[in-house]
Amino acid sequence: QLKALLAGLALELAQAIVRDGEGATKFITIRVENAASRAEARQVAYAVAHSPLVKTAFFASDPNLGRLLAAIGYSGLENFDTDKVRLWLDDVLVTENGGRAAGYTEEQGQAVMNRAEITVRIDLQRGRERATVYTCDLSHEYVSINADYRS
Incomplete structure (x- = not known):
């Protein structure tokens, strides 16, 4: 009980730090699912979360699937089969079978990208492990804040 309470509090604090970026x-x-290992799931999640191109696409509300897929691709997975990757923006399936999902429209992607909170779900179809990472977008204000002072 205490362990679950502390874990919940830690999660709230971690999310608050990201929200206050x-x-x-x-x-x-x-959220990366069905990875071969937890380390692999985290590797992919961090590659996407740390990508400046992905983060700026979120700021611009640009449903740029290429940036998301490129970040997964350069995450460094061995024996990676891009045809197996499925990717969702919130509940909208955007990629499957190595390309754009048959039912996906740019309007659906745009509607999700306009939201203040977005979940990217990546199914690697390589195993049963998962990991979740939180991040924020990369805005003009971020650049200004970090360019205007010296430490």
Whole structure:
């Protein structure tokens, strides 16, 4: 009981830190599922979460699937089969079978990207492990804040 309470509090604090990021306008959850290992799931999640191109696409509300897929691709997975990756923006399936999902429209992606909170769900179809990482967008204000002072 105490362990669960502390874990919940730690999660709230971690999310609050991300929400309070310098110049952040959006809160993004990156959830990787069905990885071969927890380390692999985290590797992919961090590659997406740390990508400046992905973060700026979120700021611009740009449903740029290429940036998301590129970040997964350069995460460094061995024997990676891109045809197996499925990716959702919130509840909208955007990629499957190595390309754009058959039912996906740009309007659906745009509607999700306009939200202040977005979940990116990535199914690697390589195993049963998962990981979740939180991040925020990369805004003009972030650049200004970090360019205007010296430490």
